[in-house]
Amino acid sequence: MVFDVLIIGGGAAGMSCALVLGSAKDKTFAKNKNIAIITHQKTSHLQNALFNNVLGLTPGTLGADILNNGKQQLKDLYPHVNQIEKEKVTAVEKQLKGFTVTTNKNTYHSKIVVIAVGYTDMCTIKGIESYIEPHPRAAIEKKRIWLKNTNHLIEDNLYVAGTLAGWRSQFAMACGSGSHIATDILTLWNDGKHTKIHDKV
Numbered sequence: 001m002v003f004d005v006l007i008i009g010g011g012a013a014g015m016s017c018a019l020v021l022g023s024a025k026d027k028t029f030a031k032n033k034n035i036a037i038i039t040h041q042k043t044s045h046l047q048n049a050l051f052n053n054v055l056g057l058t059p060g061t062l063g064a065d066i067l068n069n070g071k072q073q074l075k076d077l078y079p080h081v082n083q084i085e086k087e088k089v090t091a092v093e094k095q096l097k098g099f100t101v102t103t104n105k106n107t108y109h110s111k112i113v114v115i116a117v118g119y120t121d122m123c124t125i126k127g128i129e130s131y132i133e134p135h136p137r138a139a140i141e142k143k144r145i146w147l148k149n150t151n152h153l154i155e156d157n158l159y160v161a162g163t164l165a166g167w168r169s170q171f172a173m174a175c176g177s178g179s180h181i182a183t184d185i186l187t188l189w190n191d192g193k194h195t196k197i198h199d200k201v
């Protein structure tokens with residue numbers, strides 16, 4: 001199967017992107033789109049985080065709980081979004097049409113890829129080395145990285161989200177980055193006509 005979108009990374013940015021894409025399920029332009037997220041969470045910065053300063057989150061919320069609840073929210077509300085668990089991506093390779101994404105267990109094909117694996121310099125994914133640069137908005141001694149991009153786009157159909165896109169490390173910013181990309185992709189599917197997904201009371 002070829003995915004229309006494959007999101008790599010199940011942290012703040014990746015899960016936010018998946019939720020917004022999933023929420024477009026009733027739009028004609030999003031019907032029959034195959035969406036997937038590799039929900040690897042072991043190295044998420046959310047694992048140790050404690051949140052008091054995020055609008056909408058009860059003070060004292062644990063990042064570890066957001067990781068679990070996020071997967072459940074996606075499963076309950078948008079079960080058509082495939083969650084690929086316990087796999088770590090080792091390579092992203094451009095093909096004539098789309099990309100091949102290799103994990104420690106499988107190989108996937110996708111027309112669009114969103115990379116949301118965080119901004120540590122431990123990133124060992126083959127195929128993206130040429131885009132790696134020192135992070136433009138982090139202390140140099142921390143050795144953070146970003147993937148060079150313009151408005152989240154690295155090249156056609158290849159996006160980077162969250163801290164790895166060059167944003168400072170704040171939860172709301174990472175979520176916003178993932179959501180932003182989702183609306184860019186939905187706009188693309190909607191033949192370039194700007195769109196967003198809102199639920200109403």
Ligand SMILES: Cc1cc2nc3c(=O)[nH]c(=O)nc-3n(C[C@H](O)[C@H](O)[C@H](O)COP(=O)(O)OP(=O)(O)OC[C@H]3O[C@@H](n4cnc5c(N)ncnc54)[C@H](O)[C@@H]3O)c2cc1C
Nearest residue numbers: 009011012013040041043045089117162163169170171174
């Ligand atoms: C201790 C701590 C406290 C914090 N406190 C606050 C706070 O009070 N307020 C606030 O706003 N922000 C806080 N933050 C920052 C916030 O947690 C981050 O900004 C946010 O998690 C970044 O989101 P991200 O999606 O860019 O990266 P992450 O959330 O780190 O997600 C990256 C994801 O990619 C996955 N991944 C990595 N490599 C691969 C691979 N090869 N294949 C597949 N998946 C992979 C990881 O497992 C992870 O799930 C805190 C962070 C820490 C560490």
